[in-house]
Amino acid sequence: MQSNAALEYDYSVAKLYTYTAILFGFVGMLIGTLIAAQLAFPELNYLFGEYGTFSRLRPLHTNVVIYGFTVSGIFATFYYAAQRVLKVSMAESKFIMFVGKLQFALYLIAATAMVVTELMGITQSKEYAQMEWPLDLLIVVIWVLWGVAMFGLIGIRREKALYISMWYFIACFLGVAMLYLFNNMAVPTYFTSGSLGSIMHSVSMYSGTNDALVQWWWGHNAVAFVFTVPIVGMIYYFLPKESGQAVYSYKLSLLSFWGLMFVYLWAGSHHLLWSTVPDWMQTMGSVFSVVLILPSWGSAINMLLTMKGEWNQLTENPLIKFMVLASTFYMLSTLEGPIQAIKSVNAIAHFTDWIPGHVHDGVLGWVAFMIMAGLFHMAPRMFKREIYSKKLVEAQFWIQTTAVVLYFTSMWIAGITQGMMWRAVDEYGNLMYSFIDTVTVLHPYYAIRALAGVLYVTGFAMFAYNMIKTMTSSRELSEEPQFRSPMA
Amino acid sequence: MFHWLEKRPFFFAVGVFVVIAFAGLIEILPNFAEASRPVEGLRPYTVLELAGKEVYKKDNCIACHSQLIRPFKAETDRYGQYSLSGEYAYDRPFLWGSKRTGPDLHRVGNYRTTDWHENHMWEPTSVVPGSIMPAYKHQFKNIADLETAYAEAVTVKNVFNVPYGDDIKPGKAAWEAYKPKVLAEAKKIAADMKNKDVKDAVAAGKVPEVVALIAYLNSLGSSRYEAKK
Amino acid sequence: MNALIIKALAFAAVLIIATLVVVKQMHIDLSDPINLLTMIGAIAIAMLTAGVSAKYIAQMKTDRAGGELAEENWDGIGEYKNELPSGWAYSFLGTLIWAMWYWTVGYPVNAFSQIGQYNEEVKAYNKKFEAVHKNADKETLKQMGESIFLVQCAPCHGTTGDGLSGKAQDFTSRMTKAQVLHVINNGQHQLDFPMGAMPPGMASGKDAEDIAAWIAGGMKGEKPAAFAACASCHGADGKGNNGMAPDLVGYDLTLISHVLEHGKKGIIGRMPSFKTRITPVQEKALAEYIQSLKD
Numbered sequence A: 001m002q003s004n005a006a007l008e009y010d011y012s013v014a015k016l017y018t019y020t021a022i023l024f025g026f027v028g029m030l031i032g033t034l035i036a037a038q039l040a041f042p043e044l045n046y047l048f049g050e051y052g053t054f055s056r057l058r059p060l061h062t063n064v065v066i067y068g069f070t071v072s073g074i075f076a077t078f079y080y081a082a083q084r085v086l087k088v089s090m091a092e093s094k095f096i097m098f099v100g101k102l103q104f105a106l107y108l109i110a111a112t113a114m115v116v117t118e119l120m121g122i123t124q125s126k127e128y129a130q131m132e133w134p135l136d137l138l139i140v141v142i143w144v145l146w147g148v149a150m151f152g153l154i155g156i157r158r159e160k161a162l163y164i165s166m167w168y169f170i171a172c173f174l175g176v177a178m179l180y181l182f183n184n185m186a187v188p189t190y191f192t193s194g195s196l197g198s199i200m201h202s203v204s205m206y207s208g209t210n211d212a213l214v215q216w217w218w219g220h221n222a223v224a225f226v227f228t229v230p231i232v233g234m235i236y237y238f239l240p241k242e243s244g245q246a247v248y249s250y251k252l253s254l255l256s257f258w259g260l261m262f263v264y265l266w267a268g269s270h271h272l273l274w275s276t277v278p279d280w281m282q283t284m285g286s287v288f289s290v291v292l293i294l295p296s297w298g299s300a301i302n303m304l305l306t307m308k309g310e311w312n313q314l315t316e317n318p319l320i321k322f323m324v325l326a327s328t329f330y331m332l333s334t335l336e337g338p339i340q341a342i343k344s345v346n347a348i349a350h351f352t353d354w355i356p357g358h359v360h361d362g363v364l365g366w367v368a369f370m371i372m373a374g375l376f377h378m379a380p381r382m383f384k385r386e387i388y389s390k391k392l393v394e395a396q397f398w399i400q401t402t403a404v405v406l407y408f409t410s411m412w413i414a415g416i417t418q419g420m421m422w423r424a425v426d427e428y429g430n431l432m433y434s435f436i437d438t439v440t441v442l443h444p445y446y447a448i449r450a451l452a453g454v455l456y457v458t459g460f461a462m463f464a465y466n467m468i469k470t471m472t473s474s475r476e477l478s479e480e481p482q483f484r485s486p487m488a
Numbered sequence B: 001m002f003h004w005l006e007k008r009p010f011f012f013a014v015g016v017f018v019v020i021a022f023a024g025l026i027e028i029l030p031n032f033a034e035a036s037r038p039v040e041g042l043r044p045y046t047v048l049e050l051a052g053k054e055v056y057k058k059d060n061c062i063a064c065h066s067q068l069i070r071p072f073k074a075e076t077d078r079y080g081q082y083s084l085s086g087e088y089a090y091d092r093p094f095l096w097g098s099k100r101t102g103p104d105l106h107r108v109g110n111y112r113t114t115d116w117h118e119n120h121m122w123e124p125t126s127v128v129p130g131s132i133m134p135a136y137k138h139q140f141k142n143i144a145d146l147e148t149a150y151a152e153a154v155t156v157k158n159v160f161n162v163p164y165g166d167d168i169k170p171g172k173a174a175w176e177a178y179k180p181k182v183l184a185e186a187k188k189i190a191a192d193m194k195n196k197d198v199k200d201a202v203a204a205g206k207v208p209e210v211v212a213l214i215a216y217l218n219s220l221g222s223s224r225y226e227a228k229k
Numbered sequence C: 001m002n003a004l005i006i007k008a009l010a011f012a013a014v015l016i017i018a019t020l021v022v023v024k025q026m027h028i029d030l031s032d033p034i035n036l037l038t039m040i041g042a043i044a045i046a047m048l049t050a051g052v053s054a055k056y057i058a059q060m061k062t063d064r065a066g067g068e069l070a071e072e073n074w075d076g077i078g079e080y081k082n083e084l085p086s087g088w089a090y091s092f093l094g095t096l097i098w099a100m101w102y103w104t105v106g107y108p109v110n111a112f113s114q115i116g117q118y119n120e121e122v123k124a125y126n127k128k129f130e131a132v133h134k135n136a137d138k139e140t141l142k143q144m145g146e147s148i149f150l151v152q153c154a155p156c157h158g159t160t161g162d163g164l165s166g167k168a169q170d171f172t173s174r175m176t177k178a179q180v181l182h183v184i185n186n187g188q189h190q191l192d193f194p195m196g197a198m199p200p201g202m203a204s205g206k207d208a209e210d211i212a213a214w215i216a217g218g219m220k221g222e223k224p225a226a227f228a229a230c231a232s233c234h235g236a237d238g239k240g241n242n243g244m245a246p247d248l249v250g251y252d253l254t255l256i257s258h259v260l261e262h263g264k265k266g267i268i269g270r271m272p273s274f275k276t277r278i279t280p281v282q283e284k285a286l287a288e289y290i291q292s293l294k295d
């Protein structure tokens, strides 16, 4: 039933996730800015009693930006782009539509419960897996529903071959499913102790070094399958689509994809260098991290080459700016990470602020830039109105770019300095610095990072405002734009 | 061949899954039995210490503190003997952390004491001027959840064979019978403390979070296996 | 070279220089291999990312896209069948070769041991500082002592050694009256001096008060007669009888090393034991430094 008549795609689920991406993005980054400020000005720890300390808020920040903002962004762009590259509308199947909406309803419940439990301090204390077992179960259900929707759409597709973005969405689905499940395995203590204590509490299925291995097998690949894989999927769709350019090289896409899949999983032990996991495993982590540079850069280069000869688009279209800079920051973090994974370098870098610096090159410059660019691109098509203000997009771009540069340069210097100070010995061979010396020296950098946070959130507020205006009061469009997104 | 896969989503998905599952099998499994073996003489955490570990998790000290001493001279000078895999055998979850905004704590029990922690948790800058660690005054008021800690001990004993005594058994009655032991341990800690409210609470059979936390912090280090030698 | 590439590299250079300046200000020794490799790594990250990304972005200005298009097309997105960029392909090969080297030579998977490396590091350290430590004079010891003190002891005793308003022993004087009285009344047995235990009740009432006040005052002025009871162990001058009992006047090496070995609980609080964490040279240095704090 191949038909050339334009399909009416149904964006109702994509829209819902767009709203949550904006909401959680703003909240999560606001908390990020607060915790950044707390390290520079500790008095800020006491704004909300025990719920406002740095330590309670930090996992709230990471979870809200990951499971709230990024995952919403992934679902929003998936429910938008998958229909289009598969050439099938959600409206064609009542079942898939229902699954999508049910998934969103459960997602909203889980996300709310996540915020509440984390504020209360109910946590497994494993990074990026903090949520306790009842929430984990809910998340499994949400994920399975996503799989049903994804393979449902694939099942009724009209486009025979899967577009690159779909490869990445499938990988995201499978990778997270496998790793999340293993890492969150735990025994709820209430049921094994004759109904004693809290029903929320559980103990990890693994102990000590094993727990660490499973945790970073997940932790590293949470980065891989949440912050990398689906975002690469996004750029492969949104950049060619917004620019009207064909993807530079199929071969490069292919090698990058399968290379990434194969190599990524081996690299997890670079989070455990110099720990008590066996030496050979650590070496594997270092080795595969460095090999990982090229599959990662492959996608970034493929995208930059796609824009070859399109300088005018880069200067004139702020969405292209966002995406080209996102590729660049992706290159930065995927070179920085591997180098930090080399044993000698990790001896300094591990435990220091250089790591959060590396993290935010990726998440601010790459993940958040791509999600915002994607949502901007989708808005005129979903809401049938032009983007409210181009000036605002431009201003947002420059403010946020400044913010990322301030964030990563300050943490780069702070981290390297701190790492070297911890090791420094004086002329008699004794440690040169007490621990607190290595803390107070960081004050200026923490202050700069807090400023970066303020700038970035300001930019995000501009994004939110622009999006809301686009949804509600911007000029209506009579037909869907083919490539470049119209903006006033 | 790849293009063939791209037209067959099922096989494509299987291919991706095999490629990503592979590394886990090879890297993680072989070490499993080896790494769960405790160092000689290691005793499990007491119930009070487990309750303290819950406080450590609840207030998320892992945000700033590591518990992993790497084998570098600079690190062993600062914190003591490098960490051994077998020391973590009863740690569920592991609490190595990934960021040292504050110092490592894996052996903090060796070189800090109850009264110091009391001062420090109440107001870190009172002992370390310039500290950016938050004050945790609420831990002096909130009461620790001993029952959940006991439930954890029961669970790890029965499910993972952690060597607790026969007096750690499921059920309310067993817990009520066990509770005085926990309180006695808490009293010992409170005896080294100065805060009046804390002392009164412990005397009245209620254990503030800070007491449990200090018990846990004191247990970090070599005391859990050296004492037996 | 293209202006954009130059700007990008200049930015990277500024970042590196800033890092170097800050690190140098903290007296970091960049010839240390770990520090050196880290700096090289940092330079590689900054320069390669800036250079390579700027190169491709510059191509947006100069080159044209082209090539043979694949038949398929998704939502209007086409795909060229271009070959792999050769720089990319060769670099990929390069990392594979590096990986083999790291695997077999750098950190041979079958042979490298981080604990072995640690032992080597300690050996090299001992060799390097042996001479310094053996022949350290008083002044050197004091300086050494200060840096050890700031790292290990200052969190309790304060950076100036004043005990942080009564949270630990105040090294600017020896003991307070209350401390002495407490020991007189309760005895003490935790430091393992040759004399063994200090018995309780060696003095009482006004005698005890007088002795305590006199010791707290630094043993100046007239010696209370009742101190005779103490002198048998602590010596007539209170200096501990050649290490048989604690020095009550100052912090001599014997006292320091007994305290570091066993820790101590008194009316102020508990002092942890530093057994195995402080070497004999460091002990000497600490004693030298702590003695210098008394004013």
Ligand code: HEM
Binding pocket: A127, A219, A223, A227, A228, A267, A270, A271, A289, A290, A292, A293, A296, A330, A333, A334, A335, A336, A337, A338, A340, A341, A346, A349, A350, A351, A355, A358, A359, A361, A362, A363, A366, A367, B098
């Ligand atoms: C080739 C790709 C990459 C490699 C080899 C890599 C490597 C590393 C290394 C070595 C660490 C530090 C571990 C430590 O010493 O604590 C790290 C941390 C981290 N990286 Fe990457 N990285 C890569 C790409 C990325 C990207 C693209 C992102 C995000 C968009 C990212 C996010 C993170 C995060 C969130 C952490 C912190 C994990 C923690 O909580 O400790 N990484 N990475």
Ligand code: HEM
Binding pocket: A028, A029, A030, A032, A033, A034, A035, A036, A037, A058, A061, A062, A065, A066, A069, A070, A353, A355, A356, A359, A360, A363, A364, A367, A368, A449, A450, A452, A453, A454, A456, A457, B063, B098, B099, B101
């Ligand atoms: C306004 C923007 C943001 C600011 C100011 C900010 C600030 C912070 C701060 C201060 C930390 C703690 C670092 C430490 O413990 O030393 C942190 C951690 C983290 N943030 Fe953000 N953040 C922002 C946005 C984001 C976004 C958008 C994401 C993800 C999409 C993100 C992901 C993370 C992650 C994964 C960590 C944990 C890193 C680690 O454990 O090593 N942040 N952030």
Ligand SMILES: [Ca+2]
Binding pocket: A124, A129, A130, A131, A132, A133, A136, A184
């Ligand atoms: Ca969980």
Ligand SMILES: [Ca+2]
Binding pocket: A127, B098, B099
């Ligand atoms: Ca972390």
Ligand SMILES: [Cu+2]
Binding pocket: A219, A220, A221, A223, A267, A268, A270, A271
């Ligand atoms: Cu990683």
